[in-house]
Amino acid sequence: MIDFKKFEKYSRPGPRYTSYPTAPEFSEEFTQNDLKNYYKSQSNDRSISIYIHMPFCRSACYFCGCNTIFTSKEENKANYITYLKKELNILKNHLNTNRIVTQMHFGGGTPTFFSPEQLEEVITAVKKVFPNFSTEAEVSCEVDPRFFTKEHMDVLKAGGCNRLSFGVQDLDEKVQKTIHRIQPFELTQKVIKIARDAGIHSINTDLIYGLPYQTKESFRRTLEKMITLDTDRFAVFNYAHVPWLMKTMRKFDESTFPKPEAKLEMLKETIDFFTLHGYKMIGMDHFAKPGDELFKAIEKGELHRNFQGYTTKGGADLIGIGLTSIGNGVDYYTQNFKDIPSYEKALDNGDLPTFKGYELSWDDKLRQFVIMELMSNFSLNITRVEKRFNVDFQEYFSDALKDLEDFVQAELIKIDNKKIEVSQTGTMLIRNICMAFDAYLNKTPEEKRRFSKTI
Numbered sequence: 001m002i003d004f005k006k007f008e009k010y011s012r013p014g015p016r017y018t019s020y021p022t023a024p025e026f027s028e029e030f031t032q033n034d035l036k037n038y039y040k041s042q043s044n045d046r047s048i049s050i051y052i053h054m055p056f057c058r059s060a061c062y063f064c065g066c067n068t069i070f071t072s073k074e075e076n077k078a079n080y081i082t083y084l085k086k087e088l089n090i091l092k093n094h095l096n097t098n099r100i101v102t103q104m105h106f107g108g109g110t111p112t113f114f115s116p117e118q119l120e121e122v123i124t125a126v127k128k129v130f131p132n133f134s135t136e137a138e139v140s141c142e143v144d145p146r147f148f149t150k151e152h153m154d155v156l157k158a159g160g161c162n163r164l165s166f167g168v169q170d171l172d173e174k175v176q177k178t179i180h181r182i183q184p185f186e187l188t189q190k191v192i193k194i195a196r197d198a199g200i201h202s203i204n205t206d207l208i209y210g211l212p213y214q215t216k217e218s219f220r221r222t223l224e225k226m227i228t229l230d231t232d233r234f235a236v237f238n239y240a241h242v243p244w245l246m247k248t249m250r251k252f253d254e255s256t257f258p259k260p261e262a263k264l265e266m267l268k269e270t271i272d273f274f275t276l277h278g279y280k281m282i283g284m285d286h287f288a289k290p291g292d293e294l295f296k297a298i299e300k301g302e303l304h305r306n307f308q309g310y311t312t313k314g315g316a317d318l319i320g321i322g323l324t325s326i327g328n329g330v331d332y333y334t335q336n337f338k339d340i341p342s343y344e345k346a347l348d349n350g351d352l353p354t355f356k357g358y359e360l361s362w363d364d365k366l367r368q369f370v371i372m373e374l375m376s377n378f379s380l381n382i383t384r385v386e387k388r389f390n391v392d393f394q395e396y397f398s399d400a401l402k403d404l405e406d407f408v409q410a411e412l413i414k415i416d417n418k419k420i421e422v423s424q425t426g427t428m429l430i431r432n433i434c435m436a437f438d439a440y441l442n443k444t445p446e447e448k449r450r451f452s453k454t455i
Helices: 004-010 032-041 074-091 116-129 150-158 173-178 185-197 216-229 247-251 260-276 293-300 340-348 362-377 382-389 398-403 405-409 426-435
Strands: 047-054 101-108 133-143 163-169 202-209 233-238 280-282 286-288 304-306 309-311 316-321 326-328 332-336 354-359 379-381 413-415 419-422
Touching: 004 260, 004 426, 032 332, 032 354, 047 116, 074 116, 074 316, 074 340, 101 116, 116 150, 133 150, 150 185, 163 185, 185 202, 185 216, 202 216, 202 260, 216 260, 233 260, 260 280, 260 426, 280 293, 286 293, 304 362, 316 332, 362 379, 362 382, 362 426, 379 382, 382 419, 398 405, 405 413, 405 426, 419 426
Parallel strands: 047 101, 047 316, 101 133, 133 163, 163 202, 202 233
Antiparallel strands: 233 286, 280 286, 304 309, 316 326, 326 332, 332 354, 379 419, 413 419
C-alpha cells in the first residue's frame, strides 16, 4: 500500500517537458533571420513533422490551457485559412519542402470547428507545398466530439488521416457543468463509431484528473464507461491550473479541487485500471494496447517526446504552421506570433511569423537527451550518454544525482554506474525526477517560469 500522504511534499511547480529548454526560456532575440539560417543548414536527409494550429473554438472550456480564440463568425475562420496559405508559400522560399514528411498533426483550438470544406482546403494547400508524404506517415487530428460529422471524417480520411484524438476529459455531469463542457457519453460513442466505420485503427481519447468536484469514485465511473469504447490509446492528463495565464481558470473555486494525495490516488487507480484491462503505461500520461506502435516503441526504448506528446516519429524537424505554433530542429526552437494582428502583419510583409525562439547549446542538448529519455522510457542508459556526449556522467551531473538521493531513499528510482531506472511508483513523479537535470529552474526569475504543479 502506497502512502500518498508522504508524496505531497513533491507537489511543486514544474515543467511537463515537451521541450528542453522549456518555453519560458524562448527569447525574442531569436528572429526570423535566425530561423531562415537554420532552415538553409538543415540536412536534406532529415524528415519533416508538420504541426498546424487551428486556434478557433465556439466557446471556452474553463480547464483548457491551449492558445484559443473564441468566435462564432465564419469570416474569421475563412480569413485564417487565407493566412495559413500565405505562411505555407513563404515557408517554401526558405525551407526544402521536398523532404519526406513522416508526421502531420492538426491541433487547436478545435480543428473540426472548421467546416469539412475548410479542412479540405487546408490539407490540399499543405500537400501542395509538402508533396512528399511517406506511405507510413502518421496523419492525426484533435477532435472535439461536439463538432464532428461523417463529412469531417470523409475529408480527413481522404487527406491521409490515420489517427484521431477525441477530447472527453470527464463524464460526470457536475464536473462537465463546472468546466463548461457538456458532452454526453452517447455523443462520444457516436463519433468514435464514425471513425471506426471509416477504417481509423488508431483512436485516442483524452481524460483529465484533478478537475473541480472530481473524486476517486466519480473518475472511476468515467474510466469504466470509457473502457467500453475499446479505443487504442488513452491520454490521462493531470489538470494544469495556471490562472495567471488563463483567465477562464479563475472561474473555478479552488477549494473544489481534489487534494494532491487524492490526485495521486486517482492516478494510481487509473494505472491499475488500464493495466488490468490490457493497456500499457506509456510515458507519464499515456496508455496503449499491446498492438499499438507506442507500446512497441517503449519495449524497444525508442519512444520520443515533443510538443505533440509521445511519438514514434523521432529524428524529424518539426515545422510549426499557424498562430502560436512551435517548431524545432536539432539546434533550435521557434514559435510563431501569439496574436492575430502580429501574425497577419508579418505574413503581409512577406516575413516568417517568427515571434521568438531559442538556440541550443551543447549543454542544452546533453540535458535534453537525458530528460527526454527519462520522460519517454522511464530509464536512462548512462553508458550510452557518456559515449554520445563524451562526458563522465557521475562527475558532470554530481549536483543532479545529489538532488535525486531523496528519490532513491524513497525507492522511486534506482541508480548505478550504468543506468537510472524509475520504479512504477516513481513514474507518477517523473516530472519531479527530471527537474533535477534542469539547469534553468533555479536561474530563471520566478515570474518567468511559473508552471503548473507536478501533482
